[in-house]
Amino acid sequence: MLRIAVPNKGTLSQPAAQMLREAGYRQRTSDRDLICVDGDNDVEFFYLRPRDIATYVGSGDLALGITGRDLLLDADSGAEEVMDLDFGGATFRFAARPDGSDGTPEGLAGRRIATSYPGVVHRHLEKLGVSAEVIRLDGAVENAIRLGVADVIADVVETGATLRQLGLVTVGDPILRSSAILIGRAGDPDQPQVTQLIRRLQGVLVARRYVMIAYDVPTAQLDAAVALTPGIESPTISPLRREGWVAVNAMVLSAEVHRIMDELYEAGARAILVTEIRASRL
Ligand SMILES: Nc1ncnc2c1ncn2[C@@H]1O[C@H](COP(=O)(O)OP(=O)(O)OP(=O)(O)O)[C@@H](O)[C@H]1O
Numbered sequence: 001m002l003r004i005a006v007p008n009k010g011t012l013s014q015p016a017a018q019m020l021r022e023a024g025y026r027q028r029t030s031d032r033d034l035i036c037v038d039g040d041n042d043v044e045f046f047y048l049r050p051r052d053i054a055t056y057v058g059s060g061d062l063a064l065g066i067t068g069r070d071l072l073l074d075a076d077s078g079a080e081e082v083m084d085l086d087f088g089g090a091t092f093r094f095a096a097r098p099d100g101s102d103g104t105p106e107g108l109a110g111r112r113i114a115t116s117y118p119g120v121v122h123r124h125l126e127k128l129g130v131s132a133e134v135i136r137l138d139g140a141v142e143n144a145i146r147l148g149v150a151d152v153i154a155d156v157v158e159t160g161a162t163l164r165q166l167g168l169v170t171v172g173d174p175i176l177r178s179s180a181i182l183i184g185r186a187g188d189p190d191q192p193q194v195t196q197l198i199r200r201l202q203g204v205l206v207a208r209r210y211v212m213i214a215y216d217v218p219t220a221q222l223d224a225a226v227a228l229t230p231g232i233e234s235p236t237i238s239p240l241r242r243e244g245w246v247a248v249n250a251m252v253l254s255a256e257v258h259r260i261m262d263e264l265y266e267a268g269a270r271a272i273l274v275t276e277i278r279a280s281r282l
């Protein structure tokens, strides 16, 4: 049975379980369950702290896991990124009081930097050639500056609301861009259930990113319309009973669908309908 780690709490927990559900896997019914067996798919899910997941996967005790890219890099566990899951997006950055730094990463030399991600910070400072003291804290590191424990923090920034609340500003460019990822162990041979899980998750990503668009268009305007909706492989063109018209079906990026509908209408298309994709396998 394939064993997979899923975050049991925190920002990534609900969306990870939701994505697995959409991919057809059984998930726990209570937030307090720590295991869920999906016999139909021959998979067993283990609910673990997101920070520990890279350790379990790196050691080979679990075949795959869902965690954050920042947590994977911090752990230095031998696990590797298999695919980006496109949720839980955040940056990882330095921040300080507006007068607490000269705004450059080089200016961090000799300062005290508080973080829950010492691995990522040490490696980044090494790359910059900057020597500073790294203070490891478990969380809520933004408070460390006000409490006098550190001059600078390095932490996850999503909306920036936490930094603003404490009167802190970011220093330099993001150290890294994180999101939820599927991780595996470098060099592990592919089991059939692993390939199936990856294909199913890719199917969920496609279903989330794309919608189906259908419209009728005069044959004379077909080329212009199809140029707006080339689809992934090729759009489907079907005959209509009405002379001189055809119907077109294609996948388009959800983020672009309203612009495309406006342009199709301008190009002469009518009866333009958009539908969600519930699942996909390309
Ligand atoms: N707004 C956010 N706040 C915190 N983490 C976020 C946010 N957006 C995305 N993430 C990602 O979630 C992961 C951290 O999850 P979480 O906060 O649950 O773990 P943790 O901080 O180690 O645990 P906890 O805070 O429960 O002790 C990281 O990969 C982080 O990049």
Ligand SMILES: O=P(O)(O)OC[C@H]1O[C@H](OP(=O)(O)OP(=O)(O)O)[C@H](O)[C@@H]1O
Residues within 6 Å of the ligand: 138, 139, 140, 141, 142, 155, 156, 157, 158, 159, 160, 161, 162, 163
């Ligand atoms: O930019 P924002 O949208 O404000 O989000 C970032 C904040 O959220 C996270 O905290 P979390 O809730 O995980 O608590 P923690 O610091 O204890 O991990 C992170 O550590 C930041 O504090």
Ligand SMILES: [Mg+2]
Residues within 6 Å of the ligand: 010, 139
């Ligand atoms: Mg947290």
